[in-house]
Amino acid sequence: MLHGIRFTVKPGEIVAVLGANGAGKTTLLRTLSGLVRPTRGSVVFDGEDLRGVRVEHLVRRGIAHVPEGRGVVTELTVDENLRLGGLWRRDRGDAARALDEVYDLFPALAQRRASAGHQLSGGERQMLALGRALVGRPRLLLLDEPSLGLAPKITAQILALLRDLRERTGLAVLLVEQNVRSALSVADEGIVLALGRVVTRNKAVELRDDADLRHAYLGF
Incomplete structure (x- = not known):
């Protein structure tokens, strides 16, 4: 409490x-x-x-919350996980730019954008969880x-x-x-x-x- x-x-x-x-x-x-x-x-x-x-x-x-445990959707790919962070956004053009910016911030994710969440290392999952939050600006x-x-x-x-x-x-x-x-x-x-x-x-x-x-x- x-x-x-x-x-x-x-x-x-x-x-x-x-x-x-x-x-x-x-x-x-x-x-x-x-x-x-x-x-x-x-x-x-x-x-x-x-x-x-x-x-x-x-x-x-x-407000974006990245919880303990690097919660990513393990069945989805890196790219699909990141796009979840911007699904609610109405400005689709800026959502796409935000996605590109995350890939620039985390080159390791750009290299593994087609990989499923369960295939990532712990560090990559943390980057993915943080990147998904940042896509929402x-x-x-x-x-x-x-x-x-x-x-x-x-x-x-x-x-x-x-x-x-x-x-x-x-x-x-x-x-x-x-x-x-x-x-x-x-x-x-x-x-x-x-x-x-x-x-x-x-x-x-x-x-x-x-x-x-x-x-x-x-x-x-």
């Missing part, structure tokens, strides 16, 4: 959500994306309270544990991509990441959760340098 959590993510900002297992990180993202409905409080985006808004309508408003990206099970090199590539997208497009990112050092290296600010409550929020560099906080809540 979450209790009294209050924060803002601005356009062009990466905010890392940190804490031990069970702290409420994934629940927070699921609440923001409409998969869990809060009993109290509000979720405000562009000045509108989104409580009760259906998930598909949140996507149309510009989100303004807020909710990203849950993108490094889980991946080689450090692939993790570094994905985090570097987030930083580049933030700078080029103004994308706002709320990042849940088990690799605290990696998360703080790319984030502007961090929120530390414990038992569903915010312990602290501070600039990423301040959290990284706070030895007492790191030992108590972040495990390093």
Whole structure:
């Protein structure tokens, strides 16, 4: 459960959500994306309270959620998975451009566009899940544990991509990441959760340098 959590993510900002297992990180993202409905409080985006808004309508408003586990449709090809991310878009020309841009961002996917999801490596599936979200041109990206099970090199590539997208497009990112050092290296600010409550929020560099906080809540 979450209790009294209050924060803002601005356009062009990466905010890392940190804490031990069970702290409420994934629940927070699921609440923001409409998969869990809060009993109290509000979720405000562009000045509108989104409580009760259906998930598909949140996507149309510009919120994309890439859940833990690299959820792709394994029976579909890479290209078919990516096109799912833009099915709702009315501007078919821009949807096609967005698809091409994802292939430019992830050359490995371009090389395997006809491969089925189950044929991909873990890193390729993570790229595919992220690429599918980006085809929808989100303004807020909710990203849950993108490094889980991946080689450090692939993790570094994905985090570097987030930083580049933030700078080029103004994308706002709320990042849940088990690799605290990696998360703080790319984030502007961090929120530390414990038992569903915010312990602290501070600039990423301040959290990284706070030895007492790191030992108590972040495990390093």
